[in-house]
Amino acid sequence: MAHRSESPRPDGPRRGEPLITRREMAGWVDGPGSSISRGRWPGDRLGLPESGSTSLARPMRRVGALFLDWFLAYGLAAWLFGGHPMAVLALFAAMHVIGLSLLATTVGKAIARTQVVQVGGASASFGSVLLRTGLLVLVVPLMIVDPDGRSLHDKAAGTVEIVM
Structure with a gap:
């Protein structure tokens, strides 16, 4: 990689010279692993314990619960509606x-021993549950994760998935 000269050129950077260096970017971009935006453990910034009951559910536990719920919805849709894809989606959303x-959990979440509550510990409101479920079935919000490991659908709804 070519290096910049000490005096900037009025006609722009030379051929092969980077427009901006990594060092210049480091001042305003927090990459993954930045200690500035993270707590000491996932959920620390939310006031959750590091482990045990009421700690933030880890990704594998949440993904496992999601697959269990999806498998159950698929099985019910296959039995009741011949496996129509929209029936699977509708049953999945209805189950959530x-x-x-009613219970702050689904069948898959109960098996994985997790539940969904408002940040702070109160039961999630019906509106929060609707918003969270609506974003959940879109799939893309699941891929946008904050430093605590909460996906966009949880952040938008003000909820958190915790260990029972």
Whole structure:
């Protein structure tokens, strides 16, 4: 990689010279692993314990619960509606809205021993559950994760998935 000269050229950078260096970028971009934006453990910034009951559910536990719920919705849709893809999606969403509204968990989450609550520990409101579920079925919000490991659907709804 070519290096910049001490005096900037009025006609712009020379051929092969970077427009901006990594060092210049480091001043304003926090990359993954930055200690500035992270707590000491996932959920620390939310006031959750490091481990045990009410700690933030780790990604593998959440993904496992998601797959269990999806598998159950697929099985029910296959049995009741011949496996139509929209029936799978509708049953998956209905299971989440009903389960999270009434019990703070779904079948998959109960097996994985997790539940969904508002940040702070209160039960999630019906509106929060609807918003969270609506974003969950879009899939893309699941891939946008904050330093605590919460996905966009949880951040938007003000919820957190914790260990039971």
